Amino acid sequence: MARKDNRGRNLRTGESQRKDGLYMYRYKDERTGRRLAVYSPDLAELRKKEKEIEKDQSEGIMTDTQCKNMTLNDLFEIHMDTRKLAESTQANYRRMWNSLVRNELGQMKVVQVRPSHVRLFYSRLSKQKYSHSTIKFLHNMILPSFEVAVDDDIIRKNPAKRTLGDYGEPEKKRIALSFDQQKNLLNYVKNSEVFHIYLPLLQVMIGTGLRCGELIGLTWKDVDLKTRTVYVNHQLIYKNYGDGCDFHVTMPKTEAGIREIPMSKMVAKAFETQRRLNFQMGIPRDVKIEGLSNFVFMSRSGRPMMPTTVNFILRDIVKAYNEEENERAKRERRKPEELPHISAHILRHTACTRMAETDLDMKVVQYVMGHANISVTMEVYNHITDRSRIEREIAKMDLVQIM
Numbered sequence: 001m002a003r004k005d006n007r008g009r010n011l012r013t014g015e016s017q018r019k020d021g022l023y024m025y026r027y028k029d030e031r032t033g034r035r036l037a038v039y040s041p042d043l044a045e046l047r048k049k050e051k052e053i054e055k056d057q058s059e060g061i062m063t064d065t066q067c068k069n070m071t072l073n074d075l076f077e078i079h080m081d082t083r084k085l086a087e088s089t090q091a092n093y094r095r096m097w098n099s100l101v102r103n104e105l106g107q108m109k110v111v112q113v114r115p116s117h118v119r120l121f122y123s124r125l126s127k128q129k130y131s132h133s134t135i136k137f138l139h140n141m142i143l144p145s146f147e148v149a150v151d152d153d154i155i156r157k158n159p160a161k162r163t164l165g166d167y168g169e170p171e172k173k174r175i176a177l178s179f180d181q182q183k184n185l186l187n188y189v190k191n192s193e194v195f196h197i198y199l200p201l202l203q204v205m206i207g208t209g210l211r212c213g214e215l216i217g218l219t220w221k222d223v224d225l226k227t228r229t230v231y232v233n234h235q236l237i238y239k240n241y242g243d244g245c246d247f248h249v250t251m252p253k254t255e256a257g258i259r260e261i262p263m264s265k266m267v268a269k270a271f272e273t274q275r276r277l278n279f280q281m282g283i284p285r286d287v288k289i290e291g292l293s294n295f296v297f298m299s300r301s302g303r304p305m306m307p308t309t310v311n312f313i314l315r316d317i318v319k320a321y322n323e324e325e326n327e328r329a330k331r332e333r334r335k336p337e338e339l340p341h342i343s344a345h346i347l348r349h350t351a352c353t354r355m356a357e358t359d360l361d362m363k364v365v366q367y368v369m370g371h372a373n374i375s376v377t378m379e380v381y382n383h384i385t386d387r388s389r390i391e392r393e394i395a396k397m398d399l400v401q402i403m
Contacts, residue, residue, distance in 0.1 A: 003015075003016065005017045005023070005043060006021065009043065012047075012050075014026050014027055014050075015043075015046070015050075021041065022039055022040070022041055023039065023040050023041065023042070023043050023046040024037055024038070024039050024046075025037065025038050025039075025046055025049065025050050025053075027050075027053060038050075038053070067152075067154045068109065068111050068154075069109060070109065070110050070111075070149070070154065071106060071107055071108060071109055071110065072101070072105055072106045072107075072108055072110060072113065072142070072145060072146070073101075073102055073106040073107065074110075075110060075145040075146065075148045075149055076097060076101075076106065076141065076145045078145075078148050079141070079144055079145045079148050080093065080094070082148075086250055086251050086253075087241075087248075087250060088237045088239060088248065088250045089253075091239055091241060093141060096137060096138065096141070097138075097141060100125065100130075100138060101138060101141070101142065104121060104124075105117065105118065105121045105142070110146070110149050110154060110155060111154065111155060113146075113159045114159055115159045115160070115161075115162070115163050117159070118142065118159055118160050118163040119163050119165070119167075122135050122139070122163065122164070122165070122167040122168075123167060125138075125167065125168065126167040126168050126169070129169055130168055130169065131168050131169045131170075132166065132167065132168030132169060132170060133168070134168060135164070135167050135168040136164060136168075139160065139163070139164045142160050143158065143160040143161070146158045146159060146160050175340070175346070175349070176346065176349040176350040176352070176353035176354075177339075177340070177342070177346065177347075177350045179354075179357075180337075181339055181340070182206065182350060182354070184321070184337070184339065185202070185317070185321070185339060185342070186199065186202060186203070186206075188317070188321045188324075189202060189317060192317075192320070194320070195313075195316075195317050195320070197277055198313055198317070199270070199273070200270035200271070200273045200274040200277065201215075201270075201274070201297055201310075201313075202347070203266055203267060203269075203270035204267055204270050204271065204274075205344065205347040205348070205351065206347055206350055206351050206354065207263070207264050207266050207267035207270065207351065208230060208261050208263075208267060208351065208368070209348050209351030209352055209355070209368055209369045209370075210230075210232065210261075210348070211235065211252075211253065211257075211344075211348060211370070212307050212310055212311075212344040212345070212348075213235035213236050213237050213250075213307065214232050214234075214235045214252060214257070214370075215297065215310070215344070216236050216295070216297055216304045216305045216306075216307060216310065217234055217235045217236035217249065217292070217295075217304065218230070218295065218296040218297065219292055219293065219294050219295050219296065220275070220294050220295075220296060221294065222296075223271055223296060225263075225268060225271060225272065228262060228263040228267075228268050229260050229261065229262060229263065230260070230261040230263060230267075231260055232252060232257065232258065232259050232260070232261060232370065233251075233252070233258050234249050234250065234251060234252065234292075235249075235250055235251070235252055235253070235257075236248070236249060236250075236289065236304055237250055237307075238306060238307055238308075247289045247290075247303075247304060248289075248290065249289060249290040249291070249292055252370060253370070254370070254371075254372040255372070256366075256367075256370050256371060256372040257370040258370075259367060259368070259370055261368055271296070274296060274297070275296075278296075278298065281300065283298050283299075283300060283301075283302055284301070284302035285302060286302065287301070287302035287303050289303075289304065307344070310344045311343050311344055314342045314343060314344065314347075315341075315342075317342075318339045318340075318341065318342050321338075321339050322336070322338045322339060325337060325338055325339075326338070348369075351369075352365060352369050352377065355368065355369075356377075362374060362377060362378065365377055
């Protein structure tokens, strides 16, 4: 005889009603083998849950309560533990996650997250004036974290798919210096009583395209003036790994970052000048950072240059140049030719652009720049804003004109 509830309705297999009137459905999770139960004060509502469970079971979706209680934060930890990342990269990912995701979207149960939740999260960040590139960075952590749950049959679909859109402030493009701007910059530094000591630094940056961390991490052991080769196999970062902010030695950003860069004559001469400057200023060479010492570009204490110091130097040079240029323009009654904002990364873009403009093979440019993908190399070069470059390229057509 079928069991009945307190209202005389027949109960199905697995269903029961407790003394307090609460309905219960007990079943076995086919994936884990565990005996589980769901509850409801209403029989119709309980049977809706039963249908959902049956559907999940038929499609191989896990119904275990422990899995259902997993949050996005839990998935992120699994995702990070299963990825092979450089220590610095992992630290950066965790810093961004802890700052912007952990206490908001990260606390939601995975099974409850819908695409609208993800879009609302991105929308809030957008209203807080975060850039599109920042939101995209977070999206590239959120999307694969949810994919862990899809792969493990905790959820059917990834709720972060097709949610990125164009949220966030438009990215400010880093534009390479034009040839004339580069010439004005180097000439000004060369003839400046204040900034002339930084000429070798700028020449190496423009002549090699090194990332800032690679540049400040260079030791004289990495520079072979006899063979005119720069060996790039590490970088310096300034991060807090739990013991306060300090320098740390890490691998380059990607495997492609490990490379041997031939020097141009300008770069070789710049290194020779830098070595002489270090000797003349009596800079100590015995400061060690995780086993490395005798750095090429140092502060007067012998410690490597800080990444921020490089950008402060560039900022001060541009400020001084523009002040003098405005005075000259006023005297000569012409429009001033100011330098734009310049950072270490803009000089790296400039290096890439100059190499491409000299018709170097783009695969060679990719290798020198340490780009893992040539599309990055092409994207840097394809910011066509310099009129003189456009004119030079169009002039090449004269060589093939028939009439």
